Amino acid sequence: MSFLIITVLLGAVMLAMAFIAIYHKKLIVAVIATGALGLFASILYLLLAAPDVAMTEAAIGSGLTTIIFFYVLNRIRTDAKEEENEA
Amino acid sequence: MNKLFILIIIVALGSMLYPLVSSFDGNSELSSLAQFYAQPDNISKVNSPNLVTAIVVTYRGLDTMGEVTILFLTAAIIAFFLKKGGTTRTLRLNSEIFKTSAKLLVPIIVMLGVYIFINGHLSPGGGFQGGAVIASAVILMLLASPNTKLKHNFFEALESTSGLVFVGLAALGALLGLGYLDNAILPLGEFGKLFSAGAIPVIYSFVGLKVGAELSNILNKFQSVQSDK
Amino acid sequence: MEYITLITGFLIILAGLWAIMTRKNIIRIIIGFVIFDTGLHIVMVSIAYVRGGTAPILDGSVSIADAAQKIVDPVPQALVLTAIVIGLGVTALMLAYAMKLHQEKKSLNIESFKDLKW
C-alpha cells in the first residue's frame, strides 16, 4: 500500500515537473525541471524493479541531456549578447 | 494554431490510446519470451546473472550495435555540423581549487565508470551507464579548464578502435560458426564471477569505452562552440 | 502500481505532445520531446512489471532455479535502455540544430522558420 502512495505521489510530482518544464518563464528552470523529471522517473524505475533502466535514465536521460541543454542555452545567450553589443 | 483545437486533438489522441490502458491487465507472470530467458538451461548458456545485460549484449546484441551506431552517428553529424561555428573562444577561468580537485576527481570517476561496465553482467549497469559516467568525468575536466582543447584524435581513435573490436567480436562469432554476436566465443566461465559469461564483459567494456568516447566527443563539440563574453 | 505508472506515463506523453504542439520556443519544443520520450519509457517499464517481481538480476536473493517465477520481465527493460540512448542522440542533434537555427535568424521562435512552404 505504501508503494502505491509513493507511486501516486511520484506521478503527481512528475506531472508537476512536466508542467514547470513546459510553462516556467525561464528556460534554465525549465531545463532543470526536465532533468528533475528524469530523476524522478529513475526513482520510479527502481520501484518497478528496473535498476538498469534507473541508472541509465539518471546518468543519460537526466544527466547528460541536461548538460547539453545548458551548453546550448549558454551559447544562445552569448549569441544574443553579441547581438546587443553589435547593435 | 488555436490552443483549444490542440486540446481537442490531445483529448482525441488520449481517447484513441485509452483502449491500451483499459485493456491493460498488468502481468502476473512473465511473457513467453522472458520465461525462455529465465529458464535455468538458457541462463547457463549465457551465464550472465544480470538478465538485462544478457539480453542487451547477446540476445538483442544487434540492437545494441545499432544503438552504439546511433551515438556514433550523432557525434559524427554534430562534428561536421558545428564545424563552422568557431567564433573566438574567450572563456572564464576557474579557481585553482576547482581545477585541482577536478584533477583529483577525474581519474576516480573514470575508474568508477570502468568498474560499472566491467561488472555489467553481474550488477546493474553496464556499457551505457559506465560510458555516461566516463563522459561526466570529461565534462568535469572541460569545466575545470575550459580553454584546453581535448585531444580530439584520441577520442576518435578510441571510438573507432572499440567500435571495430565490437564489430570484430560479433563477426568472429559468425566466422567461428557459432552465430553473429554469440558470446560463447570466449569460455563461459563460472556463473557470477567477473571472468564469465563469455564475451559479454569484453563486449560491454568496449561498448562502454565507445559510448564514453562518443559522448565525450559530443560534449566536447558543444563545448568547443562556447564563448563567454 | 503498474496501472498508476502506466497512466502517469501516458499523461506525460500527452503533456510532451502538448508542449511540442503549442510552445513556440524551439528549446521548449525540444524539452517537449524529452518529456514525450520520458513518458514513453515509463510506459515501457510499466509493461515490464510483474506483480511482486524483483529486478532481473540473479544475485544472492534470487536463485537460478526460481528465476522465472520471481523476476520482472527483462525484455522491455532492455528495450528502454536502447531507447534512452537513442533519445539522447536525437536530443543532442536537435539541440545542435536549434543552435544553428538561432545563429541563422537570431530567433528561437519556430514561426520564424517558414522559408520553405507550399
Added chain:
Amino acid sequence: MISPIHILTIGLGGAFALGFVPKKAKDVAAIIMLFAIAFMGAISGSWLLSLINGGSAEQIFTAGFRPPYSINLLMGLNEAFLSTAINVIGLLGGIYLYKSLKSAGNHAIMVFLIFIMGLNIIVMTRDIFNLFVFMEIVSIATAGLVILTETGKSIQAGFKYMMATGIIAGIFLLGIIFAYYYSGTLNIDGLTSANIGLAKGGSVALFLILVSIILELKSFPANGWGLDVYEAANPGIGAMLSSATATAMYFVMYKILEMAGPQWNYYISLVGVVSFVGSNLVALKQKNSQRMLGYSSIGQVGLLMIILGFKDILGDNTSYIAFGILISHYFAKAGLFWLAGIVKQKGIKEWAVIRKKPLFLFLMGTFIFALIGFPPFPSFFAKWTLVMDLINTGNLPWVVAILFGSMMEAVYLFRWFGYAIKGENENIEDFKIELHKIIPVGIVVVSLYVVGYFTAQHTEVGAAINWIPLLFVAAIFVLDFLPVFVKNTIAIIGMALYFYNIYPDLDNLRLIFEAIFLVGGILTLIAGYAYKGKRTGFYPVALLMYAGLTAIIEAQTTLQFFFGWELMTAGSYFLIIRGKRSMPHGLSYMLFSIGGAYALLTALGMAYAGQGTFSMDIINGITYLPYWAYGLLIVGFLTKTAALGLHIWLPGAHGEAESDVSPMVSAILLKAGVFGVVLTLIGMGGPNNEYTWLPYALGWLGAITALSGNLMAVFQEDAKRLLAYSSIGQLGYIVLGLAMMSHLGWLGGFSYVINHFLYKAVLFLTIGAVVLRVGTHNMYEMGGLIKRMPLAFLAVMIGIIALSGVPPLSGFAGKWLFYNAILEKGWYFQGAIMFFSGGIAFLYLWRLIHTVFLGQLKDNHRNVKEISIWFLIPIYTLITGIMVYSFKPQWVLQPLGDMIAQYFPDGQLSWVGDTAISKYGHWAGTWVAVTVIGAFLIVLALLMLSTRKAHKLKQFDITYSGERPERPETTHVAYNVFEGLYKAMWPATIPLVEAWWNRVTDFLHDTADIARRIYSGNGQIYIVHIVLFIIVTYFVIIGG
C-alpha cells in the same frame, strides 16, 4: 558465399575504420566508403543471383539462438533484390555526391555509409524492435545528410524532419511495446501468428505501428516536413531519400502488413489513393522543381501503397506490378534529382537551360516518360497489369482514381518537360558537366531501358512484343550525329524494307492503314531531304511515331496495341513540340493523348474482364459494362481524330509544326484514331449491333465536328491553321460515315480516309514548302506567288479541288457515297449539316488560291524560288494518286467494297465497268471526270480569249488618300475577308469547348492552390498534421 550479415560488418566496420583516416585524406575516406558500399552490393548481389537461380533463402540467426529468442534476419528473394537495389543506388549516389561528401569531411562520409548500411538492415531484419533501431539510424543519418550542403533552408528542413520523425518514432515504439505486451514476442513472424489484432488494445497497437510506417512514407497530407527536405536538401540526398529510403520503408510496410493481417489492406489502399491523388493534385501549382519531384515521389509511394493493399486481390501479380512501378520510380526519380543537381536550377521554367546540351534533354525525357508509364519502361507493363487485374476483379473505381492521379502527374511533369524543350533560355547561364555526376545518371538511364525490356519478357503477352522497330529507332538515335541526307536515306530504306516484309501478313483492312502509315511516311520523309545540317533529334522521334503506328496495325494482343499506341503518342509529341511556339500545343496534345490512352486502357481492361486472354479478339463482344467499354474506346480514339471537344490540341499542334511534320501528324497520324474507331465499331458487332445510341451519338458528333471544324477554318489568317481546322472537319465526315454502320457509310468513310490522306498531305506539304520559302504562315503576307512557284500553285489547286468534293477529282466519290449512305440510313439532319459544311469549305479553300497565289506579289517575295524539289517529288507522287483515284475510282472503291463487305455485307454497290450503281442512282467516275475537265477547259479558253485585252494591275496602282495606314496588313485585300460573315456567325464560333477545358484546368489549379496552403512552413503545424492524421484515420477507418 558470404553471409548477408556481413553487410552490417562491412558497413559498420568501414564507418568505424574511417575514424582512423586522417582528416586531410578525404579522397582516401571517400574511396573506402565507395568500396564498402560496393562490397555490400556484391554480397547482396551474389545472393540475388543465387536466389534467382533457385537457391534457398538464408536465415541469419544472431547470438546463437533461434528466433523468436534472438534477432534474426532474412535474405530472401525480395530482400536480396531490394538490398542490391539500395546498394547500387547507394554506390551511384556516393559517386554522384563524391565532391559534396568530401567537402563536408570524413564525418559526412561515415554518415553516408551508415545510412546505406541501415537501409540494408531495415530490409533484412525480422525483428520489430530491431527495425525500430535501424529506422532511427536511418532517420538520424538523414537528418545529418540533409545539412550536407548547409544552407539556411536545409537547416530548417532538417529540424522539421527531426521533429516529425521524433513523433513518428515515438508512436512506433508505443505500438511495439504494446504489441509485445499482447503477444510476448518481438519477432515479426511470431507477431504474425500471434494475431494480436483480435484484442481491442492489440488492434490499437497494430494501428500505431502501421500508421507510423505510413507516416514515415510521407503520406499526403501529413508530409510537409518530407517535402521541405526534398526541396532543401542537396539533390543527391533527395535522390537517395526518394529512391532508396522510400523503397526500404515500402518494404517495411510490406512486412508489417503481413504481420498485421489482411483486415488492414483496405486501410492501406485508402491511404495510398488519397496520397497518390492528393499529392499529384497539389503538385500542379508547384514551380520549384525539387519540391515538385518530392510531390511526385510521395504520389508514387501512394500508388505503391494501393498495390500493397490489393495484394490479396492481385495475387501472384502483386510483386510484378510493384516491381515495375517501384523500379521505374526508383531509377527515374533518382535520375531526375541528380539532373536537378547538375542543372542547378530551381524554377521549372529555368530548366530550359538543359537543352543547351541536347543529350541531357534525352535523359530528362527518359525519366519523365518512365515515371508516367510509357513503354518501353517497366512502369508501363506494371500499370497495364495493374489496371487489367483491378478491373478484372471488379475494382473499377480504383482504376479511375489511379488514372486520375496519373493524369495529374502527367500534367505537371510534361509542363516541366515542355519548358525544358521550348522555354526561353537565352539569359540563363549554361551548366557545367562534372564526370562524377554524369556517370550515375547515365547508368540509371541505361538500366531503365534494359529493365524495361526484361520486364516485358517476364510475361507471355509482353514477350510477344516486336522490338525490331524500336531497335531501329535506337540505331537511328545512335547515328544522330550524321547529316540529314544519310539519316533520311537510312530511315526511308528501313521503312520500305519493313513494309515489304510486313505487308503479306496483313488483312486488307490493316493493309490500307499500314500503307497510309508507312508509304505515306516514306513520301513525307522524302521532303526531309530539303533540310540541311543534322536536324538533331528529328529522325529518332519521327521513326518512333512510325514504329508505334506499325505496332498498332500488327498488334495481335491488346497489350501490343496499347504499347504501339503509347509509342506513337510519344513520338508524335516530340514531333509536334519541335515546331516554333509549340510549347502549349505540345502540352495539350500530350494531355489529351494521355487522357485518351487512359480511356483506352480502362476500356481494354473491361474487355479483358472475365476473358483471361489479351488477344485482340476480346474487343469483339465485350461483356463487362459493354456500353461503357465501347464508349471509352471511342472517346479514347476520338482524342486522336480530334473530334469536337477533344480537338483543342490539333490546330496549334498542326499549325506550328515543321513543314514536313504537319503532313505526318495530319494526313497520317490522325488515321490511327480512325483505325481505332474502325476496330471498335467492328467489335461492337457491325451492322447488327445492339448499341443503337452509341453510333447514333457518334454520328451527330461527327456531323457537328465537320461543321464546326470547317467554320473555324474560315476565320483563320494562318494558312497552316486553316488546313488544321479543315482536318478537324474532314475527320468529322469520316466519323459520321463510320457511325452510319452501313456498307455505304463505311465505303464513304474509307474513301475519305484515303482521300484525306492524299490531299491533306499534298496541301500541307505544299503550303509548308511555301512557308519555308516566304517565312510566314499568314496568308495576308503572301500573294501573287503563282508567278514564282507555279508548280506549287498547281498542286494546291488540285488539292483543294479534291478536298472540296466537286468533280472531277476524287473527293466527289466520297461525297457521292455519303449522300447515298445518308439517304439509305435516313439521317437527313446530319446529312443537311454535312451539306452545309461542305459549302462552308469553299469559303476557306478559295482563299488558299486567291490569297496566297493570286493578286500582287509582295516586294520581299520578288526573288523567292519555286518550292524545293524534295517537296515537289512527294507532292506530285501523291497527286498522281489523286488522279488515278479520280479517273479510275473503281480501282480503289471496288477492293474497298469487297473488304468492307466482310463486315457489312448488305447494301453493296454494284459495278458495271467503271459505273457504280446504288439504290439511288449511278455514277461513272471516268466519264464524269473527263466531262468536267472538258467543260473546264472550254470555259477557261473562253475566259482567256475574252480577257486578252484586260489591263494588268501593277503594284502601285493602289492609291491611298495621302495617309499611311498604321497596320499595313489591314489593307491587304484578303485581310479579315470574312469580317461580315463573322459578324453573322460569331455565336457559332465562340470557342465554347476551349472555355470549358480552361474552366476545368483552372478549377484543378485553384483546388491545388488552396489545398497546398496547409503546408504553412511551420514545423509545429506539421506535427499537428501528423497527430491529426493519426486520429482521423483511426476514427474514420477503424472506429467508424
